[in-house]
Amino acid sequence: MADFEIPTIKEYPVIPHLQPGVSAHLKPFVAKADFQKSLSFPGELVENWEQKAVDKLGELTGKYRSLRVFLDSCVKCGACTDKCHYYLGTTDPKNMPVARQDLLRQVYRRYYTFAGKFFGKLGIPGFVGAKEMNKEVLDDWYSYYHQCSQCRRCSVYCPYGIDTAEISMAAREIMDSVGVGQKYCNEIIGKVFKVGNNLGLPQPALEDTLLGLEEDVKAATGFNVKFPLDQKGAEVLLVTPSADFFAEPHVDGLMGYAKVFHEAGVSWTVSSYASEAANFGMFIGSYENMRKVSLRIREAALELGVKRIVFGECGHAWRVAYSFLNTLAGPFDFLDQNYPIPQHICEFTYDLIQKGAIKFDKTANDHRVMTYHDSCNVARASRMGNTPGGQFKIPRAIIQATCNHFYDMPPDTIGEATYCCGGGGGLLTDDLIELRVKGALPRMEALKQVVENHGVTHMAAICAICKSQFTKVIPYYGFTMDQIVSVHQLVSDAIVLTRQ
């Protein structure tokens, strides 16, 4: 099944012995010149790139105070070392968060600290953990900053709160600025600019797909649940990952959102211009590209004259939406201020449940014994609802309102300690399948526990990447791809439709 060794799930999780360099070969395809240029990056490695990379690092540490603090403040306590799923899955010590950070920190030290400059001039920068910018460093960056899913689990355990995600974003931005980009992310961002979504799904295909879903829901339920596209004057603009239109089990979630809107009597629409919630600009650390992608949502909301913006099930999109959208693409003074701006589809559904406005027949999900995977960007970089921890409680409350059987995985693998699915941060690409399979190990261990102890049959998630990653990698661990479901798939199956 695979041309690499699949990690074995042990009786209990074990911190593995180190195997230096064992995952150095894992690196994604490099972006072609065309993909680079559509994002305003150089097409190939520029002349004098060493100096330009160092300059860019200086620019970023000057611009982002956080980055500078993270590079300055590590005391090498070791608390983060065993917290990364990629380290646990690959056993490569450079996947320990501190080691990953040091790949950038060594260059920062060499050029931007007194000690590094001094010992650098003496020819012994290594004496103070500093290193010259050279090809070997760049190669390490390309490998190991693409073995970080920017999930921020390590930062939870760091006594200084050092955020490796921000360091890996900066490193990717520096690499892009000297002409070394990653194919997967950069090709996709280009498609958003050109077509409106990651898939490159043009308006006619989107229309055809949505009409097909209307037919399917009608055939299954007898109700005329609509999937409106580009409908001016709708109350809600739904911004959802394009995978929701395209892939399984994502599409089952989309049908859930549609049924909720239908039953709530709230008019809604998808925009073909902003038909993507995902914003890979964040993964590559590019504020400019992140902003450009976000502005499409603003433009669509204005064009369609909606009153509210609701985001579908997408992890990092919710981080961008919840934490950054207002400064990236605001102010949203033209929207209805009585609702959260933007709102998560889980908040939307949860509110209706609280009001008793939608009803469920839980027995429709009785063939499922559920657990829930907290997606990293929702768990550690955003919130839902009005109370701390709402991002953990609300999705679980929806599952428990729609299913009779629910069990959580072990506490050190969920909530703010949740493990990444292994495919986040712009790594959900076939050229990194070995990394993805290995990085899923901690989640698979946790899943196996509840499968064995409680007979769990399905795991729900609210992130398109998590869903695609799991359906692809769980067969390597002896599970089947249909064990992964969307949270709103459970809603879809249990909701009692009454309105025609």
Next chain:
Amino acid sequence: MPIEVNGKTLETDEEGYLSNLTEWEPAVAGIMAKLDNCELTDSHWEVINFLREYYEEYQIAPAVRVLTKAIGKKLGPDKGNSKYLYELFPYGPGKQACKYAGLPKPTGCV
């Protein structure tokens, strides 16, 4: 790695997709399948032909549900599901079948 098709050399990208999609001809599918140790049957061709028709109209591969529904209509409801498609194309109908059919690879969170 380029592939040889009827005496012509066709460029492919890192993942084996045709670099120039207009160069596709039916023989391409068979040659690509052979590289994956897969023998194309009529059932595979039903899928490949549908993909090409859909692509010609919409410039994109069909969504999984659109594909399963179309195959179900043609070959019977027991075959209108992803399980059947994964049996035919174990690397994923969206990706493996698109490659053989000369469609671009679906990108994004899929």
